[in-house]
Amino acid sequence: MVRASGAKGTCVKGSFTPSAEAAGLSKAPHLARTVPVTARFSMGGSNPTISDKTKAVTRGFSMRLEDTEGDLVFVFISAPVFGAKSPEQLLNGIQLRLPGPDGKADTDKIKAFAEANPETTRQSAWLNARPVPASFAGVDYWGVHAYTLTNAAGEVRVAKLKFIAAAGQLGLTEEELKSKETSFYADELMGRLAKAPASFDLVAILGEPGDPVNDVTAMWPEESRKQVKLGTLAIVSMAPDATCDANTFDPVVNLPDGITGPANDPMFEIRSPAYAISLSRRAN
Numbered sequence: 001m002v003r004a005s006g007a008k009g010t011c012v013k014g015s016f017t018p019s020a021e022a023a024g025l026s027k028a029p030h031l032a033r034t035v036p037v038t039a040r041f042s043m044g045g046s047n048p049t050i051s052d053k054t055k056a057v058t059r060g061f062s063m064r065l066e067d068t069e070g071d072l073v074f075v076f077i078s079a080p081v082f083g084a085k086s087p088e089q090l091l092n093g094i095q096l097r098l099p100g101p102d103g104k105a106d107t108d109k110i111k112a113f114a115e116a117n118p119e120t121t122r123q124s125a126w127l128n129a130r131p132v133p134a135s136f137a138g139v140d141y142w143g144v145h146a147y148t149l150t151n152a153a154g155e156v157r158v159a160k161l162k163f164i165a166a167a168g169q170l171g172l173t174e175e176e177l178k179s180k181e182t183s184f185y186a187d188e189l190m191g192r193l194a195k196a197p198a199s200f201d202l203v204a205i206l207g208e209p210g211d212p213v214n215d216v217t218a219m220w221p222e223e224s225r226k227q228v229k230l231g232t233l234a235i236v237s238m239a240p241d242a243t244c245d246a247n248t249f250d251p252v253v254n255l256p257d258g259i260t261g262p263a264n265d266p267m268f269e270i271r272s273p274a275y276a277i278s279l280s281r282r283a284n
């Protein structure tokens with residue numbers, strides 16, 4: 001069995017080095033000194049042979065910032081929003097797309113669902129408005145949920161987290177896309193890392209009163225929000241699949257002191273059991 005989502009991916013290694021400002025926002029030990037990182041880039045969805053050229057699918061970036069007191073797990077995607085704000089909406093959207101007795105999904109029902117639930121279309125609209133990324137290291141990734149950061153003085157800020165690619169947004173033109181193989185990301189990354197690390201800046205986008213904190217389909221106006229650099233992630237080498245496959249990247253459990261997930265986001269808590277079930281099925 002493969003992962004229920006992010007089924008196709010590439011495991012990598014690197015390190016995270018916090019910025020001088022990070023401690024001002026969070027007392028997490030992972031934001032206080034350089035820590036080793038095991039990470040995995042992936043294609044969204046449960047298809048392990050999905051083409052890397054697929055546009056309307058998020059690229060995923062999951063990672064474990066390793067510390068003797070426990071790992072900090074982040075699971076990010078290449079869009080600022082998720083495609084459903086509640087478990088019911090997610091399930092309804094998935095079930096609608098299942099093929100009927102004629103082997104096809106009911107397109108009228110899919111259209112009606114999108115009209116009745118417009119927030120579920122924001123993620124695909126975001127992806128369709130942008131080119132297919134030329135590299136896993138050439139696109140930004142968002143943590144999507146609103147996290148609460150607490151520093152050593154007990155000061156609290158709500159923030160969304162984002163990894164900004166040092167390489168910039170590397171998109172493929174339609175012409176370039178045609179000449180690409182179905183699977184080109186792993187080789188591209190290997191070639192890139194042979195020359196230099198692939199870096200990302202982790203920034204905290206600070207929320208202001210009224211910014212939604214429990215709806216992963218709602219976008220914050222991040223250009224007008226204060227952004228604080230928390231550190232730099234440097235991906236330095238490829239790693240065997242087994243290094244990433246032995247465990248799951250569960251972003252809910254074991255968050256360190258200094259970082260908590262959203263209290264009332266119905267999509268946050270359900271992730272933990274879903275990731276555990278997927279891990280148990282693919283381990284058997």
Ligand code: HEM
Binds near residue numbers: 006009041077090249
């Ligand atoms: C809300 C924002 C979400 C984001 C950003 C997200 C992102 C991701 C990513 C990037 C992966 C690949 C992990 C890897 O490389 O190993 C993944 C895996 C997975 N996701 Fe999500 N996801 C979200 C919500 C959910 C929800 C609501 C569910 C189900 C209720 C879910 C179920 C899963 C499962 C079952 C896996 C496979 C885990 C494994 O086998 O290790 N995700 N997700």
